[in-house]
């Protein structure tokens with residue numbers, strides 16, 4: 001399982017505590033954890049994009065620039081954890097996703113113009129916690145749409161809402177959700 005942790009608040013993050021409780025209830029056989037804020041990720045700029053396009057055109061997908069994309073493509077199962085920020089998720093997660101969406105590597109096109117995903121994960125789990133109501137959760141909707149494009153058809157949301165509405169309830173909401181996981185719900 002590839003675990004993509006975009007929990008900016010680190011150990012204080014409710015989202016991290018939530019997904020880690022899920023992992024305790026469902027221990028994966030092997031797990032690789034990417035803490036995104038430790039990777040020094042930056043948005044693609046013009047120079048890097050040109051270098052990436054040149055490598056892609058030469059079929060040089062073994063280049064280190066594609067390490068994250070190859071890791072994502074080859075994962076059997078993916079877990080993404082990101083708090084609900086500004087109706088979606090932290091920009092850092094978008095920067096990561098920009099690095100794994102690579103034409104010719106994680107997706108491609110058929111001769112008749114259809115988009116085909118090349119990623120093999122059997123499912124993607126998406127963990128998030130929200131201060132207020134989760135609403136439509138554009139974060140999950142976006143990740144689900146992108147995962148579909150990359151070939152991952154099953155995305156499961158684990159989204160908790162209302163964590164900031166009454167600070168006295170924050171711990172209780174999390175504890176109740178963790179207890180539900182422990183009961184296999």
Ligand SMILES: Cc1cc2nc3c(=O)[nH]c(=O)nc-3n(C[C@H](O)[C@H](O)[C@H](O)COP(=O)(O)O)c2cc1C
Nearest residue numbers: 009013014015083084085086087129130131132163
């Ligand atoms: C920058 C920022 C943006 C946020 N945007 C929203 C939002 O749009 N909607 C919402 O309900 N909560 C929002 N929140 C509250 C968080 O979703 C909430 O506190 C969440 O539990 C934080 O998760 P964490 O403890 O894993 O960091 C925001 C918090 C921050 C710091």
